[in-house]
Amino acid sequence: MNCLNCGHKLSEKFCSYCGQKADVKRLDWKSLSEEILHFFTHIEKSFFRTAWLLTIRPGMVIHEYLDGKRKKYHKPIGFLLIWITIFTLLFHFADKLSPIKETTNGSVFSDAANYIINKYRSIVELIILPFLAINAWLIVAKPKLNYVEVLAAFFYFSSLLFMLLTLQLVFALIARVNFHTASFDIIIVSIYSIWLIYAGVSFYKKYEIKYLALRIFISLFTGIAIYFGIAHLLGILVRIWHL
Numbered sequence: 126m127n128c129l130n131c132g133h134k135l136s137e138k139f140c141s142y143c144g145q146k147a148d149v150k151r152l153d154w155k156s157l158s159e160e161i162l163h164f165f166t167h168i169e170k171s172f173f174r175t176a177w178l179l180t181i182r183p184g185m186v187i188h189e190y191l192d193g194k195r196k197k198y199h200k201p202i203g204f205l206l207i208w209i210t211i212f213t214l215l216f217h218f219a220d221k222l223s224p225i226k227e228t229t230n231g232s233v234f235s236d237a238a239n240y241i242i243n244k245y246r247s248i249v250e251l252i253i254l255p256f257l258a259i260n261a262w263l264i265v266a267k268p269k270l271n272y273v274e275v276l277a278a279f280f281y282f283s284s285l286l287f288m289l290l291t292l293q294l295v296f297a298l299i300a301r302v303n304f305h306t307a308s309f310d311i312i313i314v315s316i317y318s319i320w321l322i323y324a325g326v327s328f329y330k331k332y333e334i335k336y337l338a339l340r341i342f343i344s345l346f347t348g349i350a351i352y353f354g355i356a357h358l359l360g361i362l363v364r365i366w367h368l
């Protein structure tokens with residue numbers, strides 16, 4: 126018997142070449158309901174486990190993922206994209222319901238940065254992410270880790286930011302408060318920074334990096350400068366295009 130997916134000769138319950146089940150039946154109502162069930166149980170298993178463990182033990186999750194536990198956790202890029210999708214959908218929903226459309230109470234960001242962050246938050250984060258990873262790689266991780274490994278860590282780091290932003294929106298929707306405010310920015314930036322230090326220390330400490338605390342401290346400040354700088358620059362560029 127040959128695998129129906131790739132044609133490879135079958136010797137086990139699963140194809141040793143592509144991983145498909147040897148026993149594939151015709152599609153019917155039973156297989157449809159099994160697929161739906163599988164989708165939700167699979168989501169529950171890897172997605173929610175990754176979300177929860179990343180929040181409480183980020184160092185362990187990223188370290189285990191890099192070390193080879195690639196099935197246990199949701200892959201970093203897919204994980205981030207799901208959270209960005211959830212956040213973006215909710216943001217448009219919350220923005221429509223919010224009584225105040227524009228930031229009126231100020232923001233921690235510069236005017237230009239605030240303008241673009243409010244409009245295209247997820248794109249801004251995705252553009253800045255590789256630069257933050259370069260920053261952390263050069264200051265903290267090099268030569269113990271390669272750039273792509275640090276980049277993967279930053280996809281997970283960024284996911285937590287979108288989890289926090291999603292929570293913030295849920296809270297704003299329930300409490301019916303305007304979330305376009307400086308106090309909301311400050312709360313999110315503070316919680317995220319504290320978590321990032323925790324995540325950074327617990328992640329990097331397994332690699333025996335010299336002067337780790339000092340390196341993380343420096344990379345946090347240069348990282349914040351890079352973040353605000355690029356966001357400001359993008360805001361200016363978009364404003365020029367719009368004029």
Ligand SMILES: [Zn+2]
Pocket residue numbers: 128129130131132133140141142143144145
């Ligand atoms: Zn196959």
